[in-house]
Amino acid sequence: MMSEPKRLHPAAVILNLSHTIIQTIKNIILPFFFVYIVDSNHTVRFYGAIALGVLFIWLVAASIIKWRKFSYRIEDDEFRIEEGLFVTKKRYISIDRIQTMNTSAGVVQQIFKLVKLQIETAGGGKEAEAVLSAISVEEAERIKEAVFKKKAERHSIDTEEGLSEAKEAVPDAEPQVSYSMNAKELLMAASTSGGIGVIISAVFALISQLDEVLPMDWLFGKFSFLQHANIGIYAVLIFIGLFITWILSIAGMMFKYANFQIIKKEQELVISRGIIEKHQVTIPLRKIQAIKIKENIIRQLFGFATVSIVSAGGGGDSEKAEGASTILFPMIHKKKLPGMLRTFTPEYTVEENRRHLPQRALKRYLFRATIFSIFLIIPLCIFFQPWGYFSIVLLPIELFFGYLAYKDAAWVISGDRLQLTSRFIGRTTAIVLRKRMQVCKASQSYFQKKGKLYTLSTSVKSSSHMEELTVRDVGEEDTDFILNWYSYEKADG
Template sequence: MMSEPKRLHPTAVILNLCHTIIQTIKNIILPFFFVYIVNSNHTVRFYGAIALGVLFIWLVAASIIKWRRFTYRIEDDEFRIEEGLFVTKKRYISIDRIQTMNTSAGLVQQIFKLVKLQIETAGGGKEAEAVLSAISVEEAERIKEAVFKKKAQRREELDEERLEAEEELDPSVEVQEHYRMNAKELLMAASTSGGIGVIISAVFALISQLDEVLPMDWLFDKFSFLQHASIGIYAVLIFIGLFIAWIFSIAGMMFRYANFQIIKKEQELVISRGIIEKHQVTIPLRKIQAIKIKENIIRQLFGFVTVSIVSAGGGDREKEEGALTILFPMIHKKKLPHMLRTFTPEYTLEENCRRLPRRALKRYLFRSVIFSLFLIIPLCIFFQPWGYLSVILLPIELLFGYLAYKEAAWTINGDRLQLTSRFIGRTTAIVLKKRMQVCKFSQSYFQKKGRLYTISTSVKSSSHMEELTVRDVGEEDAAFILKWYSYEKADG
């Protein structure tokens, strides 16, 4: 029975211990290196070893106690958790507040055929409200089913909530639509991602940290011959380094999005991915606030896009994604209209959009170069003749400024607003009027002279407000959008 207190699988002891050890290592790594590498006193090392042994025994004991004292159950329309190392803490989560329950499986969970269940609530912030780190797949399904049955019973008691009851996930619902990312899309997503910058940043961060605790002079001595190398040698080495970083980036993305698939069950999307660490998230369609379609320069040349969901609940809570959940990591733009109609029928892509007036072009060109001029002018004055090379930036930035003007657009179809803008890559956002928290129209002094406005709208995500903007829309278009939002919204 779900009302009886239950414990996590004993594997949770291992997970707790690993997590605690990692956190402890971060705190004692500098003292450790000081005692065992810098310091040569054997007595200090001996007592340091004893201290480490005692610390390890304490961490093991604390992990076991934490596992023993952690229980969960469903009782009186609440999900109840009791935990605490020395002081018992009780947490009661109302079933009505539970929005989604997502499962994932890291390497340890997969070895023991377990999953981690994250319970997320309305307004729960970035972290899940409750986490069951090690339970069986069958237990996770029983918890989900019990929660959804409780929610259904509650809605049956309240007549005004019956409509939402029909939208709740039912584990027995048959799959209506299914999509799996193919190998070509996976390879394109991996090879054109921005992960190379993350890899390079991580390498430099690691080197800077090691340099503080370990002498790196021997490494620099090994490569001292490069001080007299030619520019060609440096170019080759830089190319090799970037190529290796690119390969690592590809490998990371392929592991991350391997086995990516979407299953549509009535009014819910179930998104799963991963090999080493498997993730699964469930997103109710009624929680979708907007759809964002992104194209970087390389992907745009090949006709591929990445599609994300801005969700008010559930979703993937990874730090790098923030409030966004990837709907399609990579899909060809020709397939996109059909796929959106299939999986998110309220958020369809419009091809015929209204562009900006011609008078907005000079503002886009001016904005594209104004900040660079403050860099280029000093370089040309004080660093002659090499400073003149910085002038090359101007035509490149003017080109991007022109593209930003050319591709900025908006369109309205019924109660749906679509905005397109570009900085380096192109972003298209689709939002419903009922999901717009606010619609803002701003006008600077220079925009007023050009009879232009900046339009922006905000939608609520699980952690913050997501803002969607298009600059320098004509005043007649801005008036039309304002009328559409204000008057028709009031009527609705």
């Protein structure tokens, strides 16, 4: 076994340094930008340059010390890490607590043919319990094999079974089945993603920060001619800006999900993706708590959906979203989805014959969709005439989405599986097994009581929180049926 302490590859110094520099730049970029661009005092600039030089030397030295002080080993059924810049810190992780070990490779790792290994534990939170930032691919496989062998021994599995399980954990084993996202699905995922909102938010955040330390009047002066431009010019400029942002969003998503592949090996899924930064996530099938199928308006029109896994344990990989959700299919056509789920997650399959809400629930969905806008529209129409009347256009839009939410809300029980569908703007379908449900409850407001309706919700466990799945305004008889179905499982014990 790996009882001798080992160090990371020297490339970890570069990784430590780049990470530290990025964090430092975030803290000092505005003051130094002000000094060098705005302040014309050459003395201040001279000493500022010296300070930057000293700071850089210190960061390099600290990165080297951090690399030298970091070691890892497997000993006494524990994964042991010693680290610390000046004070040595020891961290012991029980082999039994290790749930998954995922690998990724950024630009630096790829140059040196290395990987980053993230060790995730049960209840480890959003961050990985331990990260080995620069080790060889062979070393990563040896660590995985050693951990699986130790886990087999700890659970009193005989030698033959333990060796078999260890072999199954090796990624070089022959895969049972695999899936790769095609170019059409990748383009659809990129062009209909919500990344454009992130880019626009980042641009506005940067401008707001620069405005506090830099005089922006000179910039506005360059575009003073726009003060006399007509609305058509503004429309064209806005369109061009949004189009460029959309293209950047597409490029980012295509880099992120290029080479996306799923390999199913016995009782685990290995998901890999990326070009510039390669990621690989391993998910044991027994750790899957629920499957979520999401469709925004545009993707739904074209018949595509995104599928994610809610899993227990882990959460340190950027592949994950919403805490412990891992993307299973970034983009897949709905016609292919039932077959793909049967192949990769056979316990979680889609049921088409769903039970919808009673007719009396419609008015509640329409009311919820419009109530807040009504309180906004009325004062706008009274105090901002005649332009305030344009706000009335919000009502038919919200009524439309309210009706869609009512029409799509549904549930179905198939054996030991519950499927819930709901909508806010996009439609979400959640599939959960009865044995994975932590709780199933029905609540009723005063107004729901009059219509004999309930809000039905269930929760499943993820790494850092409880994932709640909810459908509003379910009929009384349907609610009783679902609660009885769940309570029978509890009675069986």
